[in-house]
Amino acid sequence: MATLLLLPGDGIGPEVCAEVRRVAAALVPNLNVEEAIYGGASYDAHGTPLTDEVRDRALASDAVLMGAVGGPKWADAPRHLRPEAGLLNLRKAMNVYANLRPAYCFEALAGASSLKTELVSGLDIMFVRELVGGVYFGEPRGIDTLPDGQKKGYDTALYTTSEIERAGRVAFELARGRKNKVHSAEKSNVMESGLLWKQVITELHAREYPDVELEHILADNCAMQLVRAPKQFDVIVTDNLFGDILSDAAAMLTGSLGMLPSAAIGDPGRPGLYEPIHGSAPDIAGKGVANPLAAILSFEMALRWSLKEVEAADRLLAAVKGALDSGARTRDLGGELTTVQMGDAVLCRI
Numbered sequence: 001m002a003t004l005l006l007l008p009g010d011g012i013g014p015e016v017c018a019e020v021r022r023v024a025a026a027l028v029p030n031l032n033v034e035e036a037i038y039g040g041a042s043y044d045a046h047g048t049p050l051t052d053e054v055r056d057r058a059l060a061s062d063a064v065l066m067g068a069v070g071g072p073k074w075a076d077a078p079r080h081l082r083p084e085a086g087l088l089n090l091r092k093a094m095n096v097y098a099n100l101r102p103a104y105c106f107e108a109l110a111g112a113s114s115l116k117t118e119l120v121s122g123l124d125i126m127f128v129r130e131l132v133g134g135v136y137f138g139e140p141r142g143i144d145t146l147p148d149g150q151k152k153g154y155d156t157a158l159y160t161t162s163e164i165e166r167a168g169r170v171a172f173e174l175a176r177g178r179k180n181k182v183h184s185a186e187k188s189n190v191m192e193s194g195l196l197w198k199q200v201i202t203e204l205h206a207r208e209y210p211d212v213e214l215e216h217i218l219a220d221n222c223a224m225q226l227v228r229a230p231k232q233f234d235v236i237v238t239d240n241l242f243g244d245i246l247s248d249a250a251a252m253l254t255g256s257l258g259m260l261p262s263a264a265i266g267d268p269g270r271p272g273l274y275e276p277i278h279g280s281a282p283d284i285a286g287k288g289v290a291n292p293l294a295a296i297l298s299f300e301m302a303l304r305w306s307l308k309e310v311e312a313a314d315r316l317l318a319a320v321k322g323a324l325d326s327g328a329r330t331r332d333l334g335g336e337l338t339t340v341q342m343g344d345a346v347l348c349r350i
C-alpha cells in the first residue's frame, strides 16, 4: 500500500489539507494517508519547524503533500527556525530539484475574471522552477553591522552547471510531450549566475534537445509577456527566485492564487513533494473560505507523478472541472462557497 504523508502546516494549510484528506478517502481508499506536524505548528510544539522524525518519514513515504507554512506569529523567530526554513530544509532533504507549476486555465474560469477571455482561454503553461539552489540557499548570507554603524544585508545567488542541467533536462523532456517549446528565463544581462544559466541551457539544448524550440528571455520581460500574451508560452524553465515570482503572477491568469498546484520532483524513484503554490494566507486563515482547489489539484499531481494512479488522477481532474463548470466558486473566484462546500462540489463528482 502506498503512503502519502500530509503536512498541513499553518494558516489555511490545515483547512485545505482537510479537503485533500476527504478527496483521497473517496477516490483511493487503499492509499495510506498519514499526517505529521510541521512548520510553525512544529516550532511551537518542538522548537523546530521540521523535526528529524518528520523529515525521515517524508523520505520514507511515496509522496508528501503539504499545505503551507508561516505567518506573522513566527516573524521574529530566528531565521533558521522560521516555518519557511523548515520548508526549504524539507525540499533540500528530499532533493526535489524541479518544481512543476502548471498555470492551466479551466475553461469555466476563462471568462470569469476581469481578464479578457481570449487572453487566457486555452492557457496551459508549465513552469519548471529550480527548487533547491539559487539565492534561497546560497552562502554567505546575513545581516552585518558595518564600522560606521550602518547595517548590511546580503544573500548569495549561486548555481552550478549540474544544478542548471538537471532542471533544464526536466523542462526539455516535458516540452517534448507538449508543444515542444521552452523559454529559459534569467537575468544574464546583470547576473553571473544568470549568464551561466543561459550558457548551460544553450549547450544542453544543442547537445541533447536540438528538436525542441528554445528561446532565451530576460525574466523582467517574461513577467511583462506573461501579462501581455501568456499563450505564447509552453514550458518556462527558470531559477528558484524568478520561478517563485513568475508563477505567482501567472496564477492570476488562471483565476486565483488558490487555483495553482505544484509538484516538486527529483531523481526517478524518489518521493515527490506536492504543494499548492500559495502561502498560509493569514488574512483569511480560520475563516473557512480558502479555495482548496490548489491543494486538491496538487493531490491530483501526486496521484499522477508519484503514486502512479493515473486513472484516479483523471477522475479527480474531471471532478474539479465538473465542479467549476457547474458554477462552484469560492470567494477568491468571485463566489460564496466555503472551503468545505468547494470540497463537497468536487467530492460529489467523484
Ligand SMILES: NC(=O)C1=CN([C@@H]2O[C@H](COP(=O)(O)OP(=O)(O)OC[C@H]3O[C@@H](n4cnc5c(N)ncnc54)[C@H](O)[C@@H]3O)[C@@H](O)[C@H]2O)C=CC1
Pocket (backbone or CB within 6 Å): 012, 067, 068, 069, 070, 071, 072, 084, 087, 257, 258, 259, 275, 276, 277, 278, 279, 280, 281, 282, 283, 284, 289, 290, 291, 292, 294, 332
Ligand atoms: N509554500 C509555502 O508554504 C509558502 C508560504 N508562504 C508564507 O505564507 C505567509 C503568507 O504569505 P503571503 O505573502 O500573504 O502570501 P499568500 O500566498 O499566503 O497570500 C497572498 C494572498 O492570496 C490569498 N490566497 C492565498 N491562497 C489562497 C487560497 N487558497 N484561497 C483564497 N485566497 C488565497 C491570500 O488570502 C492573500 O490575500 C508568509 O509567512 C509566507 O512566507 C508564502 C508562499 C509559499
Ligand SMILES: CC(C)CC(=O)C(=O)O
Pocket (backbone or CB within 6 Å): 084, 087, 088, 244, 277
Ligand atoms: C520558502 C517559500 C515560502 C517560498 C515561496 O514563496 C514558494 O516556494 O512558493
Ligand SMILES: [Mg+2]
Pocket (backbone or CB within 6 Å): 244, 245, 248, 277
Ligand atoms: Mg511563492
